[in-house]
Amino acid sequence: MYISARERSILALLVGQEKALPIREIAKELEVSTRTIQRDLKGIESILEKFQLSLQREGSTLSIKGETERRVDIMSYIWSLEHEEYTPEERQVVLLAHLLRAVEPVKLYTLANELHVAVATVSADLQKAEKWLETFSLQLVKKRGYGVEVVGDEWMVRTALKKLISENLSEDYFYHLLSRDDSEPPTIVQEALSHLLYYVDVEVIKGVKQAISEWRQLVERRIVDSSYISLIIHVTLAVERIKAGERIELCRSQLEKMQEESEYALAQSLANKLSMILGMDIPEEEIGYFAMHIHALKWDEQKDEVLYGSDLVLAVQVKSLIEIIASKYHIHFEDQQLYKGLFAHMKPALYRIEHKMKIHNPLLAKIKEEYRELFEAVTSAAINVFKGINLPEEEIGFIVMHFGSAIELWRMKVNIRALVICSSGIGSSKLLASRLKKEFPEIAELHHASLFDLREEQIAQYDLVISTGPVPGRKDYIYVKPYLDYQEVEEIRRWLDSYIGKQRNLLEEFSKQQKELVPRYELNLFERLRDINQDVLTILQHFEARKLTEQTMEENLMSICAAYVQKGALHAAQDVVTSLLAREQSGGLAIPGTHLALFHTRHRDIKEPVFAVYELEEGMHRKGMDNQPTLVKRVLLLLAPEKMEEHRLLFISSISASIIENDASIHLYEYGEEAEIKAHLANQFKQYLQEMSSEG
Incomplete structure (x- = not known):
């Protein structure tokens, strides 16, 4: 059955919509007249009938009626066709995909045959392709008698390929196609996937999907669906590039740093699955590449753990962002879900930005249209909060979705x-x-x-x-x-x-008031309250604020930890000190904009949680959380056992987050006396226990 490029474009617009579309909008999208669209409708109706679908005309609007499965079938069929003609947009996508996947120069006449157009048309298309590639720092090299090829870093080639697929692939259809039963006729599924991913071997996709599915069973946390699809595409492209002899290059120091992170162990287990199923070796650098992507994934029920230096800074940044938007819209966001949602998004987002990992936001255009003012407000606030970090519009769009949802919920609760x-x-x-x-x-x-x-x-x-x-x-x-x-x-x-x-x-x-009238008999709540209450007593019992007299930071820390060994809070001192200094070396512990440094770690030699404040006899310049040298006059020490239940860990995290909660808190820790700080801590702990009891 022959389907023209315009018929395919019309069907693609209509099949993906539940609501009716005005004919004038379709004509505007395809850059043709409404009369041209009207002429194509007879052919559209004939095509739809073969898939048990129907075209509904209501005045000047069009819609398609029928089951979702039939909609998936028709799109699968359309994508699987060997097209006689492409739309200009499709031609650009196929051209870019072909160039990005080529391992040697491609002749213009080869591209012309591939696209069913003249060589002159390909030359014109290459000018647009060149501009698109430049956004990824990739160069299009064209030489007479040589052909055309893309030159640039392998990392950016893969990023461009993934962006190309993400922008032109519906997650819903991809999910449906991957979820098909293997007993169904395979031709439509295989050909559709082959076209969607532009010549990627469908057997590789199936193998990658199987490996990731089995790997997910071993991972305690659950990946959200969008990240699951992203991971399949990411790994599939990596496997194809490895097969083609194209490898990612990582310097040894960068790789060794990655190998210390928990994400590398997850990447290693995924690589092992891939090796078993696909029968191929995954190089060490590629495992590091997987680890970076796993680090940037979104997880269900992502833990809000603010115990590490970078997380502490991020916690304050997220709170600042919320305060700016709340002030602009005269809203008081009490719901912790907004904070947790933004924190969970921003942590991998900043990692993606740092490592130049681009993300696709399929709703960006709609978000900018429907939340124009909020989008501008969030963009402005983000510039102030995340200084020196250029948040792309795709990431801003996701942040706007969090705020938009919270604002709507806030408004709808009042009748x-x-x-x-x-x-x-x-x-x-x-x-x-x-x-x-x-x-x-x-x-x-x-x-x-x-x-x-x-x-x-x-x-x-x-x-x-x-x-x-x-x-x-x-x-x-x-x-x-x-x-x-x-x-x-x-x-x-x-x-x-x-x-x-x-x-x-x-x-x-x-x-x-109503909650206070309702008795709570949940045993689990009382057990958690008991644990936190014990940690509160332990921290207040060990708390001290005194001067340090040693010459070096290592000597000071050794003296402090040795004293805590005597008090029974630590098994031994040396390894804990080593862990504290290693933490500082890897990320910096001085808090920007203050004279404070938060030395913190979790270690097997720590028996009980400890929090204390120490004043240096002479200020020292130490590495800040922003990697800048910072003059430190007071050291805050936060120690926690390596193994702690989640509710206890969240409580410990709340201490570090509260240090820079506001200017008054910072001033207290910079200049306050022991009695003042201890009273402040006791009040904070009391409030935490009250909120915990109230929320259950």
Whole structure:
């Protein structure tokens, strides 16, 4: 069955949509007239019938009706066709894929045959391809009699290939295709995957999928679906490049540093699975490459552990970001899910940025359109918070999704009733009410009335009153024009945000009172409270704030740890000191913008948690968490046993996070006396236990 390039484009637009699309939008997308689209519809209907689907025409809109499986079938079929013609966009994708995967120069006439176009057309297409490749620091080399080839770092070649696939591959369809039962006829699945991934061997994809599926069973944490698909594509491309003789290069020091991280062990186990299933050796550098990608994956129930230096800085940055957005929108985000969600996203995001690992955000255009103001606000806030780090729009888009969801939830929790009054009659009030409903979906009930029929008792029933004319005897209403201009929309938004904030506070207070009336008999809660309470007592018992007199940091730490051995908090001192200094060497422990350094570690020789403050006799310049030299006058010591239950570890993490919670806290740790700091800690611990008890 022959399907033209335009028919395929129309089908691709319609099949992926549940709602009807206006014909003019389809025509605009394909850069043709609406009449041209109308002419193609007869052929579209014939194609759909063969897949038990139908074309629905409602006025000037089009939609496809039928089961999801049939939609997947038709897209699989379309993708599997050997096309007689490509759209310009498809031609560009196939051209780039061909060039990126080639291991030697490709002649122009070979590309022309591949794309079913003239050599002159290929030459024109190469100009666009060259600009796209430049964004990955890749060069397109063209020489007469030599051909065309992509020159650049192998890392960036793979990044470009992955970007190309991610931008042109629907995760939903990819998931459906990978999840197909092997007993089904394989031709559609194999040909579709072959086309989607542009000549990657489908057997390699199946082998990689099997290896990752078996590997996932060994991993305690669960990867989110989008990261699962990303990992399959990432590893598949790596395997194909290894087979083609193209290898990733990592310097020995970088590789050795990776091998110390837990992600390398996960990458090693994945490489072992791949070796068994695909019958090939995975070089050491490629395992490091896998480890970097695993480090950047998103996991379900990602732990909020702020015990390491970089995490401490990130925790403060995330909180600052939330505060800036909260202030702009006059919202108080009490829900910890926003903080945890952003922290879980930003940790791998910063790792991706540091290692130039690009990410694809399929919803970016929609996010920028629907959350334009929020997108701009988050972009501006991110520049202030993450100084020196250029967050790409794709990452900003994901951050906006977190904030957008939190803001919508915050607004929807309050039930608002509004009355619209129009002096010009009930018809005008209906039109204005319709506009208000569209602009402010958080208004649960919206009624309209004429000013002449209005009674005082009616107005009293509503939270918000909006009128197009003066309301005699009343001051608490918003005066607007019938067409509602931009400034009036902003005024109503400010009123809603303020009102919702007040109502939320009342609801939370009521909820808190209700919780206090309900007895808790959950044994697990009491056990966790017991454990944390014991850690609180231990930390306060061991706490001290005194001066250090030794000449070097190592000598000071040795003296401190030896004293804690005598107190029974440590088994031995030397290995703990070595671990503390190694931690400083790898990441820096001085807190930027302060005279504090947080020396911290978890170690098998630590028996009980310890937190203490020490003042240096003379300030020392130490490596900061931002890798810059920082003058340190006080050392904060935080020690924890190597093996701790998650709830205890979260409590220990809260100590490090609270150190730089605000300016007052920083000032206290920089200049406070032992009694002041200990009282502050006791108060913090009391609050933590109260919140833990309240939340259950």
